[in-house]
Amino acid sequence: MSRIGYARVSTIDQNLDRQLELLSNCDKIFTDKASGKNLERAGLQKMLDYIREGDIVVVTELKRLGRNNKELTETMYLIQSKNATLEVLNLPVLTGIEDDNLRRLLNNLIIELYKYQAEEERQSILTTQRQGIELAKKRGVYQGKQLEYSETARDPKKRFIYKEIVRMLEEEVSISEIAKRTGTNRSLIYRIKKRIEY
Structure with missing residues (x-):
């Protein structure tokens, strides 16, 4: 020992x-x-x-x-x-x-x-978080999670990529080609496509 x-x-x-x-x-x-x-x-x-x-x-x-x-x-x-x-x-x-x-x-x-x-700490954090979201929703100030790729993304590079993806989608460039040109994956492009169509 x-x-x-x-x-x-x-x-x-x-x-x-x-x-x-x-x-x-x-x-x-x-x-x-x-x-x-x-x-x-x-x-x-x-x-x-x-x-x-x-x-x-x-x-x-x-x-x-x-x-x-x-x-x-x-x-x-x-x-x-x-x-x-x-x-x-x-x-x-x-x-x-x-x-x-x-x-x-x-x-x-x-x-x-x-x-x-x-586990108690985790449950306490989740409860506090839920209560905060509910209060923010009631006041009309809840915005949800910040999107990584969007017009208002914090990262300027990701903001630029988002705008390029939107531009190419509007020009009807294929999903595969957009992914290749922007260095992103197809699932991200499909999500952005769904958001702008909605």
């Missing part, structure tokens, strides 16, 4: 020293200077490849593993899939437990709590 440390800061300018000091009793430490928004971090991937059954992954705080509940849950599952467990130094409940079964039980419990919290 080895204690494997993992430390992360979000940017190159930030310092890992505090975390490395707290992880100094680990047998090996992996580090990243990268955002926690996804799992595509070199140090994290090396750590996940390195850990073996019975190892304990040690982090100073849960947020070092991921920025949001989805990433945290995924990373904790990956650690669990190697039959390793997690120790979080600022969560006393996961510190200093020698019993492997108890550690696994607590890890499973934390994963389930995070999944529940993530």
Whole structure:
């Protein structure tokens, strides 16, 4: 059984020293200077490849593993899939437990709590969003999602492509030819055609 440390800061300018000091009793430490928004971090991937059954992954705080509940849950599952467990130094409940079964039980419990919290947050966001849309509709100010290709598209290149597609449709150029000339796909052109015919 080895204690494997993992430390992360979000940017190159930030310092890992505090975390490395707290992880100094680990047998090996992996580090990243990268955002926690996804799992595509070199140090994290090396750590996940390195850990073996019975190892304990040690982090100073849960947020070092991921920025949001989805990433945290995924990373904790990956650690669990190697039959390793997690120790979080600022969560006393996961510190200093020698019993492997108890550690696994607590890890499973934390994963389930995070999944529940993530689902609750998602439902709350969707409810708030629906309420906001309903209020905007009542006031007559709801415009829906901004179209990527339209006369008012934010991207000037996409605005230009839209105008070219409309011009060629009006000139009755074939869909295949329009797609070829504009570097877009046929389904986009069909959608624009449907919109301008409507």
